[in-house]
Amino acid sequence: MRTGIDGLVGDTGLFLETVWSVRPEVFQNGARIPTLLDEGTLWDALEYGSLTYPYVTAFGGTADHGAADRGPASLTRSRWVGGAEVPGFLDPRRVRDAFDAGATLKFNRVDHWHPATRELARGFRDLFHGSVIAHAFLSPAGDEPVIKAHLDGAHVFVLQVSGDKDWVVARPTRDAESGSVFCPEGITDEDRLEFTLSPGDVLYLPHGSAHYALARSGGSLHIAIEVEEPTPEDFVDGFVAGFLSGEENRRPCPGEPRPVPIEECRRVRRDFLSYLAAVPVGEAIGLAEHNIRRRTAD
Numbered sequence: 001m002r003t004g005i006d007g008l009v010g011d012t013g014l015f016l017e018t019v020w021s022v023r024p025e026v027f028q029n030g031a032r033i034p035t036l037l038d039e040g041t042l043w044d045a046l047e048y049g050s051l052t053y054p055y056v057t058a059f060g061g062t063a064d065h066g067a068a069d070r071g072p073a074s075l076t077r078s079r080w081v082g083g084a085e086v087p088g089f090l091d092p093r094r095v096r097d098a099f100d101a102g103a104t105l106k107f108n109r110v111d112h113w114h115p116a117t118r119e120l121a122r123g124f125r126d127l128f129h130g131s132v133i134a135h136a137f138l139s140p141a142g143d144e145p146v147i148k149a150h151l152d153g154a155h156v157f158v159l160q161v162s163g164d165k166d167w168v169v170a171r172p173t174r175d176a177e178s179g180s181v182f183c184p185e186g187i188t189d190e191d192r193l194e195f196t197l198s199p200g201d202v203l204y205l206p207h208g209s210a211h212y213a214l215a216r217s218g219g220s221l222h223i224a225i226e227v228e229e230p231t232p233e234d235f236v237d238g239f240v241a242g243f244l245s246g247e248e249n250r251r252p253c254p255g256e257p258r259p260v261p262i263e264e265c266r267r268v269r270r271d272f273l274s275y276l277a278a279v280p281v282g283e284a285i286g287l288a289e290h291n292i293r294r295r296t297a298d
């Protein structure tokens with residue numbers, strides 16, 4: 001079976017059996033990764049596109065270049081369109097100033113507007129049936145951590161597009177926070193794994209694996225694909241939604257004849273159990289996927 005992530009994680013079946021959700025791992029020879037995206041495309045999107053805040057955010061870098069304030073007002077400008085002033089467009093000059101002052105630029109949801117990344121995300125979605133969102137990170141050269149140690153609340157695939165980047169990664173732990181949080185205590189020596197990614201490399205970080213990165217000489221561009229699989233709650237909500245979509249289970253209209261509650265309770269229980277036994281797995285997965293994508297604003 002070919003999938004949209006073939007070639008990125010070696011043998012996809014073997015990856016799912018032995019690595020997925022278990023341990024961080026680096027895969028090499030993702031030949032198509034360096035051709036996915038380039039820095040010029042990102043700057044062109046800022047210059048000629050219609051990107052508004054927060055499609056790009058900036059963090060890190062030195063404060064003495066006046067870049068300490070990285071809020072929307074520091075990165076945006078208004079444009080005049082059809083006689084109306086439209087605020088919130090990212091200002092390429094201001095974004096460039098932040099980058100020149102050492103900030104890493106995060107192109108949030110680059111899959112919204114970049115066709116190749118969108119197609120890539122679709123391949124991940126087809127395989128994992130969950131929420132899949134993609135961000136691109138453009139870092140200038142430097143030795144400082146581009147972001148503090150943190151957890152992302154999802155599985156993360158880091159695709160190194162250009163430049164090199166050093167990563168410090170912790171083995172996943174069962175007691176890790178499940179959401180996105182910073183780890184003020186950092187990463188301990190016994191949990192610590194270190195990887196250097198070069199163009200074409202893929203770093204897989206299971207959910208619960210703390211990490212941070214260092215850009216190196218020449219800067220770096222990588223795409224992070226975050227994957228969240230459906231939870232039991234997503235499946236249950238999907239079953240309920242599927243069951244309630246039947247005409248006999250719609251909410252009754254006022255004045256409509258209806259059975260007494262005890263009869264209705266018995267009928268709903270009987271019909272719901274029949275529905276659960278008969279609903280095709282593919283349909284149930286589709287319903288759960290719909291729920292998680294709505295929940296995570298994918």
Ligand SMILES: [Fe+2]
Pocket residue numbers: 150151152156211
């Ligand atoms: Fe992260």
